[in-house]
Each structure stands twice: as structure tokens, then as C-alpha cells.
Amino acid sequence: MTWKGRLKRGGAASVTLFVIVILVIVFRGLFVQSKQPVPQTPKEFEPNQGFEQRLSDAIKIPTVSDQDPSKMDFAKWDELFTLIESAYPKVHQTLARQKIGECSWVYEWKAAQGAGSVLFLAHTDVVPEEEEKLKEWEHPPFSGHVDDEFIWGRGALDDKVSVFGMLEALEVLASRGYKPERNIVLGFGCDEEVGGHLGAKAIKAHFERENRRFVWSMDEGHIIGDGFFPGVDRPVAFIGLAEKGFVTLELSAEGEGGHSSMPGKQTAVGILARAISKLEENPFPARLTPPVEGMLAHLAPEVNGPLRWVFANLWILEPLVLRVFAGKPSTNATVRTTTALTVFHGGVRENILPKTASAKVNFRILPGDTREGVLERAKELIDDERVKIDVPERGFNSNPTSPSSIDGLGYAVISQSIRNVWQDGVFVAPSLTVGGTDSRHFEPLADDTYRFLPLVLTPTDTPRIHGVNERVSIEGYEKAIRLYAEVFQRLSE
Numbered sequence: 001m002t003w004k005g006r007l008k009r010g011g012a013a014s015v016t017l018f019v020i021v022i023l024v025i026v027f028r029g030l031f032v033q034s035k036q037p038v039p040q041t042p043k044e045f046e047p048n049q050g051f052e053q054r055l056s057d058a059i060k061i062p063t064v065s066d067q068d069p070s071k072m073d074f075a076k077w078d079e080l081f082t083l084i085e086s087a088y089p090k091v092h093q094t095l096a097r098q099k100i101g102e103c104s105w106v107y108e109w110k111a112a113q114g115a116g117s118v119l120f121l122a123h124t125d126v127v128p129e130e131e132e133k134l135k136e137w138e139h140p141p142f143s144g145h146v147d148d149e150f151i152w153g154r155g156a157l158d159d160k161v162s163v164f165g166m167l168e169a170l171e172v173l174a175s176r177g178y179k180p181e182r183n184i185v186l187g188f189g190c191d192e193e194v195g196g197h198l199g200a201k202a203i204k205a206h207f208e209r210e211n212r213r214f215v216w217s218m219d220e221g222h223i224i225g226d227g228f229f230p231g232v233d234r235p236v237a238f239i240g241l242a243e244k245g246f247v248t249l250e251l252s253a254e255g256e257g258g259h260s261s262m263p264g265k266q267t268a269v270g271i272l273a274r275a276i277s278k279l280e281e282n283p284f285p286a287r288l289t290p291p292v293e294g295m296l297a298h299l300a301p302e303v304n305g306p307l308r309w310v311f312a313n314l315w316i317l318e319p320l321v322l323r324v325f326a327g328k329p330s331t332n333a334t335v336r337t338t339t340a341l342t343v344f345h346g347g348v349r350e351n352i353l354p355k356t357a358s359a360k361v362n363f364r365i366l367p368g369d370t371r372e373g374v375l376e377r378a379k380e381l382i383d384d385e386r387v388k389i390d391v392p393e394r395g396f397n398s399n400p401t402s403p404s405s406i407d408g409l410g411y412a413v414i415s416q417s418i419r420n421v422w423q424d425g426v427f428v429a430p431s432l433t434v435g436g437t438d439s440r441h442f443e444p445l446a447d448d449t450y451r452f453l454p455l456v457l458t459p460t461d462t463p464r465i466h467g468v469n470e471r472v473s474i475e476g477y478e479k480a481i482r483l484y485a486e487v488f489q490r491l492s493e
Contacts, residue, residue: 032312034301036427042420043489047168047481052151052474054087055164056144059153065125065191069198077103077190088167090174101202103190110183117183118491119217121438122162123192126154127466136468149473156472157465159220163188169485181492192438195396200438207445214446216410219439221451222431226458231303235426237418240433240451241291242403245365246396247374252388257355268357269346275382276341282381284337286322289367290403291432292334298429333434337366367400396436404448406430413493414450417486454483
């Protein structure tokens, strides 16, 4: 056969292959099956009146955590738990409780049958507000103001809403004589916002002394996002199967001081700036992890437009998805270990050469990467003996968690409960939690861990978390209470 014949035959084969690929893509997009649980009638439940005022009362108590425990006012936590005791009498008659350390508590509702335990986590501490930001608040951050629509203040979204939402649900169930079929264990830490050293770590140590294991656990994490995902016509409840790790590298450099009129070749600031530039210009490679692959698989049948075919065909279109995700900070964070310069110090006056410069670079570590790998890669990229790289001992500094099973009992209970409470008004999908939660401390004690905060939030709501005008809608909080009640009542499934 001549070369022209071979070329012609090769071209025909390429066209045939191309057509087959297109047909497969179209077929998979057309016939991808929904993975949503079929909504069922929710379990009987009606929250007690006054739930909004009880959360308001909790917000009024400024339980602000700090990296330095000596700066924490532990009397505020005593005041908070005195409030809890008076607000939820049936909980305190029915559940065993134990104070852990200075400011954390464990509650347990023992089941009649020994069918295992499920752990529910939340934290009572909040972040402070900067003095200069106070004037931007419509209502002061610790006012607990309640109007016809919202409950305002620190903790309304993060995370007193979870603490009190669980207690509201349990108070009703205990009042009507409900008997759980699994042990319900609550762990309320007091310093999640600064790493969980006093709270979560102490609670974990308590469980370890008792040789406790949990069938699964649930903590705060993802929300029900309304308007976050293009092509989806309703809110999506994202359940975190894993969370990214966290490490901050402290970089420092020294140089020759002196007068700026006679500078050397490079100052300490210049040395450090070049090192940081190398880190920023060489990001970690983007890749899909099982939680994000699961998210796309669950959303593919529900997405309108071209994205349906893209998400249904990751086997060939994954590079396109990674490129699109990399273009937006919120989605870029789900597909790579991120690098962020967060602190830089160097120089005191414009006419004095700085002798030292220091910086902090924060990395949020994708599952599959490690703290050790981040440190080694930073050293290789910087490749400058003049730059010292340290890892501070105190802080989050955690490796990413292992993904929990989407086929696990906990995921089934949470996802079904969401669909029962919101019915067809909400889709459910697994995801990757990009922030840090207390749940990472308990990973060795639970077969699976899931991260979910049952609140519907829009892109204009999420900046309120740790931001100005934090608030939760009364209607949204009631739904959250119903979700916790539904989960508690489905634990036997």
C-alpha cells in the first residue's frame, strides 16, 4: 500500500474514533442517572417556641477564643453552660454530661441497646471583631438582636447555631420520651477558631481514655449553597467527605543594614521577596480528588446546559474541568494545595536598610499531599541558604484527612435527612471541605466523618461568617433544628 493509501486509511480511522468519542460523550450526558435520595415524609417533629431567643441569649455571651489561653475569659463559658442548663432542662435530666478541661463539655444520650455511638461536634467559641469594623455593624456583634427575620451576632452562623440547634432538637425528643437506638454523643469544644488545643484535643483524649469508638461523626463544614454552582437551578447541600490540611511556613532572611543611600546588591526584604515570588509563581499541580469527583458525579444529572456533558465525561474532559476550576479562587481551592502569603514584615524607615525580614506563607493541603511534602517542595523552590524556613509548633498544622465513604451509613443518614426536610427544593452532593474543623482531631476515633452545616446561604451571606453583620434567618435556623431532629431519629437506619 502506498503512503497516500496509508494516510487516507489513517485519516478515516481518526475520524471514526472521533465520532465514537463524541457519541459516547453525548450518550453519557443524555442518560446520566440522578443520584439524589428520594424524599420521604420527615419524622414527626415540631420545635419548641422561643428557639430564636435562646440562640440570641447565647450570642450575647462573648465566648471569644485566643491562641493564648491566658487571654480567654473562661467565666464566659461557665455563663454559657449555665444558660444551656436552664434553657434545656429535659436534656439535662436525660443526658449524662461531663466538663472537659476549662471550657468544653461532652453530653451523651445512652441507647437501651448497644448499637454503637455517633458523635456530633460543634464549638462554642467565636472570633472577635476589630474595633474599626464595629461601626459597620447594623447591630453590635454581641447584641443578639432579633427582628422579624434574623438573629444577629457572632455565632449566629459559626457555630453557636449548631450547638443550640442540636440542643433544641434533643430537648423536644427527650420531652416526648424518645428512645435513641444508638448512643448520641455531643462534643462541644471551646477553641476551634484557634486550633482546638483546649477543646477538641482534650475531648479526644477523654474518649481515648475510655476507649471510645464511633460509627460515624458529624461536624460543621459545608453549607447548603444557593447560587454557588452554575447551571443548577436550586440550592445544593454539600457534605464534606474530607478536609484539607493546614500548615504555615515562617520564612526569614537577614541582610546588611545601613543607610539606604549606599545599599548592597540585595536587602533582606529583596531576598525574602524573591523567595516568596518563587512559591507564588509555581503553584501545586491541579488534580481531582475522590470527594470532588463525587461532587461532579452527583451534580452532572442535575446541571442544565453544557456542564452536564462535561461533568458526565470526566474520563476525557477532566483537563477542561481543572482549567475552569483553576480560574476561580473558590473552585481552585478544591483542586490543588493552595499557597497564600498572609504576613510580611521588613524595614522600619524608608532611609534605613532592613537587617531582617520575615513572612508567613499559609498552605491549605489537598488530600494526597502532606505537610512534609509542602515543606520539602518549598525548600526546593526557594533554593536559597539565606532564607530560613520554620514550621511553628502551635496552630492548626494538620495533614489533610482521609476521605470518608460516600457509601457509609452516616452519609446515607445525612443525605436522606436533608432531602426529607427540604424535599426536592435542595440537591445533595459530596464535597471537599477547604477550611479546618475540629473533626480532624477525631478522625482516628470514627469510621467515617462528615462535615455539614444545615443552613441555606447565598454568595452574599458567606462573607458574614467571621465578617461584618453575621446573622442567621429565623426560618433558616428552624430548618436547621428540624434537620438535626431528623438525623437523630434516623440513627438506627
